[in-house]
Amino acid sequence: MRLEEAFDQYHQGIFGFVWRLTRRADVAEDITQECFLALVKAPGRFDESRASLRTYLFAIARNLTLKNYRDAHPETPLEDESFSSPPEADRLDISRAVERAVGDLPPLQQEALLLFEYEGLTLEEIASVTGVDVGAVKSRLHRARERLKVSLAPYGKAGIHAGTR
Amino acid sequence: MQEHDERQLTDAELDAALRTWGAPAAPAGLRGKVLGGRERRSWWSWLAGGSIRVPVPVAVAVLLVVVAGLFAVARLRPRLVTRVEYREVAVPLSSISFQGLQPVDELRPRIIRRSHAHN
Numbered sequence: 001m002r003l004e005e006a007f008d009q010y011h012q013g014i015f016g017f018v019w020r021l022t023r024r025a026d027v028a029e030d031i032t033q034e035c036f037l038a039l040v041k042a043p044g045r046f047d048e049s050r051a052s053l054r055t056y057l058f059a060i061a062r063n064l065t066l067k068n069y070r071d072a073h074p075e076t077p078l079e080d081e082s083f084s085s086p087p088e089a090d091r092l093d094i095s096r097a098v099e100r101a102v103g104d105l106p107p108l109q110q111e112a113l114l115l116f117e118y119e120g121l122t123l124e125e126i127a128s129v130t131g132v133d134v135g136a137v138k139s140r141l142h143r144a145r146e147r148l149k150v151s152l153a154p155y156g157k158a159g160i161h162a163g164t165r
Numbered sequence: 166m167q168e169h170d171e172r173q174l175t176d177a178e179l180d181a182a183l184r185t186w187g188a189p190a191a192p193a194g195l196r197g198k199v200l201g202g203r204e205r206r207s208w209w210s211w212l213a214g215g216s217i218r219v220p221v222p223v224a225v226a227v228l229l230v231v232v233a234g235l236f237a238v239a240r241l242r243p244r245l246v247t248r249v250e251y252r253e254v255a256v257p258l259s260s261i262s263f264q265g266l267q268p269v270d271e272l273r274p275r276i277i278r279r280s281h282a283h284n
Contacts, residue, residue, distance in 0.1 A: 016188035028191075033199055148179055148182075149176075
């Protein structure tokens with residue numbers, strides 16, 4: 001696949017993934033750019049027999065984003081399970097509440113959730129991107145969803161339907 | 166059961182909630198930053214407006230070679246212009262003889278006017 005085709009096909013997904021992890025457009029833009037430049041500078045590193053180009057690019061994006069996170073939060077473990085209180089339902093609309101609730105997840109749960117729910121990667125692809133087995137991905141995904149079910153509960157059915165209109 | 170429903174969303178409700186959170190579109194300038202000059206363009210348009218990246222050491226080396234070349238040409242050019250070759254040509258003296266050459270006794274200049282030139 002030519003670079004132009006790869007860019008057209010995957011850049012929006014990678015940008016969205018990094019943006020949802022960082023909530024910063026400038027960081028998302030830089031990391032998306034670096035993903036494709038890595039492909040240009042070292043095309044030999046991509047081994048088609050080991051992973052798809054999509055998985056390979058998401059893995060680069062994931063590693064760069066984690067590096068960015070570690071630089072910004074050197075003391076915070078990636079699997080920190082501390083639980084912040086749910087946002088007040090009457091002050092946030094549902095999309096802001098989802099953004100905040102997802103942002104409160106531990107980074108490893110966040111990335112699993114974002115890759116599965118928003119980028120449509122399979123469990124096997126997420127395992128390849130994150131370098132763990134499928135069981136670990138399932139576990140992270142399950143824990144993330146359970147936490148979100150609780151943290152977003154104040155919005156209830158009515159709030160969610162109002163937010164989706 | 167009612168209390169459980171109030172404290173926790175169902176899977177369907179969570180899915181609906183997650184769908185409300187959209188990501189912004191990637192900036193339009195990103196394509197140019199990534200692909201830059203890699204976009205396909207014809208060779209003549211590249212000749213008209215293309216550019217190449219040259220490493221500084223290579224550029225300096227090329228510049229030094231050009232300056233040295235110009236200096237060498239400048240040094241050679243005066244020699245080429247002023248160089249004169251002297252060659253002796255052997256003239257057979259036997260063909261030139263001054264024998265019998267005597268100074269004239271009297272000069273008798275004769276003035277011929279233009280109007281009488283036909284005479």
